[in-house]
Amino acid sequence: MREITLSRAVNEAIAEEMRRDPAVFVIGEDVAEAGTPFKVLSGLVEEFGTGRVIDTPIAEPGFMGIAVGTALTGSRPVVDLMFGDFLFLVMDQLCNQAAKTHYMSGGKLSVPLVVRTNLGATRRSAAQHSQSLHALVAHIPGLKVALPSSAYEAKGLMKTAIRDNNPVVIFEDKLMYNDKAPVPEEEYLIPFGVANVKRQGTDITLIATSSMVQVAEKAADLLTAEGISAEVIDPRTIVPLDEATILASVRKTGRAIVIDEGHLNYGITAEIAARISEKAFYHLDGPVLRMGAMDVPVPFSPVLEDLTVPTPEGVVANARRLMRGEVFHAG
Amino acid sequence: MPDDVIMPALGMAQETGLLLRWLKAPGEAVTAGEALFEVETDKTTMEVEAQASGFLSEISAEAGQEVPVGQTIAVIAASQGAIRAKMVDSASVAPDAVAVAVPEPAVTPPTVAVSPPVATAPRNGVLASPKARRLAAEAGLNLKLLIEAGHPQPYHAADIPRLQALAVPAAAPAVPAAGPAAAAEAAGHIAARIPRAGMDAFVHRMQAEAGVTIAPSALCAAFAAAALREAREHPGDLVVELVALTGPARPLLNPDRARLSAQSEAQQMPPDLILRDLTGSPLTALRLAPPAVPVLSLADDGDCLLLTLDFVTLMLDAPAAIALVTGLAARMSDPLINLV
Numbered sequence: 001m002r003e004i005t006l007s008r009a010v011n012e013a014i015a016e017e018m019r020r021d022p023a024v025f026v027i028g029e030d031v032a033e034a035g036t037p038f039k040v041l042s043g044l045v046e047e048f049g050t051g052r053v054i055d056t057p058i059a060e061p062g063f064m065g066i067a068v069g070t071a072l073t074g075s076r077p078v079v080d081l082m083f084g085d086f087l088f089l090v091m092d093q094l095c096n097q098a099a100k101t102h103y104m105s106g107g108k109l110s111v112p113l114v115v116r117t118n119l120g121a122t123r124r125s126a127a128q129h130s131q132s133l134h135a136l137v138a139h140i141p142g143l144k145v146a147l148p149s150s151a152y153e154a155k156g157l158m159k160t161a162i163r164d165n166n167p168v169v170i171f172e173d174k175l176m177y178n179d180k181a182p183v184p185e186e187e188y189l190i191p192f193g194v195a196n197v198k199r200q201g202t203d204i205t206l207i208a209t210s211s212m213v214q215v216a217e218k219a220a221d222l223l224t225a226e227g228i229s230a231e232v233i234d235p236r237t238i239v240p241l242d243e244a245t246i247l248a249s250v251r252k253t254g255r256a257i258v259i260d261e262g263h264l265n266y267g268i269t270a271e272i273a274a275r276i277s278e279k280a281f282y283h284l285d286g287p288v289l290r291m292g293a294m295d296v297p298v299p300f301s302p303v304l305e306d307l308t309v310p311t312p313e314g315v316v317a318n319a320r321r322l323m324r325g326e327v328f329h330a331g
Numbered sequence: 332m333p334d335d336v337i338m339p340a341l342g343m344a345q346e347t348g349l350l351l352r353w354l355k356a357p358g359e360a361v362t363a364g365e366a367l368f369e370v371e372t373d374k375t376t377m378e379v380e381a382q383a384s385g386f387l388s389e390i391s392a393e394a395g396q397e398v399p400v401g402q403t404i405a406v407i408a409a410s411q412g413a414i415r416a417k418m419v420d421s422a423s424v425a426p427d428a429v430a431v432a433v434p435e436p437a438v439t440p441p442t443v444a445v446s447p448p449v450a451t452a453p454r455n456g457v458l459a460s461p462k463a464r465r466l467a468a469e470a471g472l473n474l475k476l477l478i479e480a481g482h483p484q485p486y487h488a489a490d491i492p493r494l495q496a497l498a499v500p501a502a503a504p505a506v507p508a509a510g511p512a513a514a515a516e517a518a519g520h521i522a523a524r525i526p527r528a529g530m531d532a533f534v535h536r537m538q539a540e541a542g543v544t545i546a547p548s549a550l551c552a553a554f555a556a557a558a559l560r561e562a563r564e565h566p567g568d569l570v571v572e573l574v575a576l577t578g579p580a581r582p583l584l585n586p587d588r589a590r591l592s593a594q595s596e597a598q599q600m601p602p603d604l605i606l607r608d609l610t611g612s613p614l615t616a617l618r619l620a621p622p623a624v625p626v627l628s629l630a631d632d633g634d635c636l637l638l639t640l641d642f643v644t645l646m647l648d649a650p651a652a653i654a655l656v657t658g659l660a661a662r663m664s665d666p667l668i669n670l671v
Contacts, residue, residue: 227568254460254462254488254564281461282461282462282464282465283461283462283465284460284461284462285460285461285462285463285487285488286460286487325460325485325487325489328458328485
């Protein structure tokens with residue numbers, strides 16, 4: 001099977017959907033000639049023209065509002081938000097308008113838009129361009145949230161997102177744009193709410209999102225050498241979340257670690273850990289551990305920045321403690 | 332001469348200051364100019380610096396306390412020998428105040444990880460994982476037996492076999508060489524007959540297609556380990572000792588986790604299960620004294636294989652024994668599907 005970069009996979013997904021459905025268009029900063037600063041959308045404006053690949057001024061609330069309006073009136077916009085950190089600028093349009101209009105209109109109106117943005121630190125982009133804010137939008141009823149972990153997921157999830165009649169936010173990890181993965185030539189879609197069990201195991205379940213899937217896989221390799229068999233699960237979408245797969249795994253292993261690149265406090269890992277504790281409680285042989293980015297603004301210093309994110313060694317250390325029954329709260 | 336540390340007046344009309352927290356511990360070395368404590372006034376929070384160098388001593392105000400301006404709240408002693416503790420609620424300093432043990436000035440932050448785990452039970456309960464509690468409840472056992480036996484908490488699923496071992500003597504006389512009645516109470520025997528067609532076909536196919544010779548006993552050892560692991564929900568190493576009528580015993584380490592052609596031998600580890608291979612001989616059963624370790628016998632029986640498990644409930648309880656034999660029989664009757 002051919003291997004292509006995540007960047008190429010996203011480009012293919014959007015181009016294919018734009019060919020398939022004339023209502024699909026792209027809007028955002030530097031999406032046309034520049035093809036975005038990450039060069040993901042290169043070639044689209046040449047094929048579809050400036051009527052369907054629209055460059056905007058630096059005005060996020062403005063173009064998000066435009067996208068919501070066009071989505072309400074028959075179009076299917078793909079909004080390009082250059083950095084996930086800019087979510088703060090579009091919260092009202094996204095969370096108060098896009099997320100709630102279908103419900104508040106008694107089902108009469110739909111907002112079939114896709115927000116394409118990114119997450120991930122360790123790129124030396126400092127605190128305001130390195131945040132992983134998927135927890136914020138996952139919290140809002142009416143929004144779906146997808147987290148591709150490789151080129152294969154990126155293409156399949158993007159196509160599903162564009163065809164979904166609900167507002168969807170897709171977060172790509174900005175460090176993975178040049179990472180290659182096997183991607184079929186034939187068309188395929190990845191459904192939302194279906195987790196991928198990347199490897200089977202019997203001793204401990206590692207649930208990881210986005211680039212943390214690679215961290216979990218490396219940790220699983222290290223753990224195998226120590227005789228610990230880890231199962232690795234990629235939820236792919238956190239809204240909707242494939243609870244059944246996660247719970248079945250934890251009932252089998254009795255131990256779980258949830259790894260995400262958002263900040264640890266009040267994040268994705270807390271939600272997944274809570275659901276596991278609620279619904280697989282009597283199968284747990286140890287507390288569900290969470291690993292996330294340190295609760296500090298992402299540092300600009302490379303040395304400090306690298307300290308703030310979960311690493312395979314960190315996962316291995318936690319897994320060992322769980323296996324030995326050393327995680328407890330004394331007294 | 333020790334220097335007094337007083338609550339300063341940080342504002343014009345300020346009469347008291349709220350001591351937020353001490354930035355130095357009792358007995359800790361202090362340098363003049365270093366921040367010593369934090370005070371909150373009605374306007375702001377400020378750090379107050381030490382006015383002298385020495386060792387912090389005789390602290391008489393604690394964090395969260397409202398202190399009148401000008402009151403002495405501590406003393407900076409000139410030397411470590413002069414450090415004294417002072418009762419917070421005492422009005423005056425007694426000249427012969429008792430010197431208290433001085434904490435080390437350099438204090439390492441407490442670490443969280445502990446090995447081996449030691450904990451005290453919360454109130455009147457037992458510290459155990461939800462899974463351990465469930466397994467104990469299902470077996471009708473009380474986790475407190477483990478506490479009484481001195482096993483350190485918290486308890487996990489892996490501690491349940493130990494609990495079962497503790498519970499048994501309560502039911503029967505505790506003497507190991509007990510009479511037949513006690514042995515019959517504690518001993519178990521389970522037999523299963525499996526059609527050998529599936530296994531023979533698999534062995535034949537491996538020989539024909541891959542040129543690999545597999546002994547049924549080796550396959551049985553691997554499947555037995557897998558079935559035992561499942562029956563016991565056992566996360567650690569398993570040793571299956573393969574015993575033939577003649578020849579040395581082979582202790583196999585985790586035979587279910589290695590390739591059939593590359594089994595590793597356990598070095599000086601006690602076996603969890605003994606597999607006695609009686610195939611190729613006219614014997615169908617071999618039951619000696621109640622075994623300390625469960626013994627699985629594999630024998631020929633016409634077009635079937637006979638599996639018999641002899642065990643004592645000390646090492647393996649009845650449900651687990653049944654699960655072991657059932658699981659093993661299922662795997663042996665169709666090896667191809669069950670080999671991962």
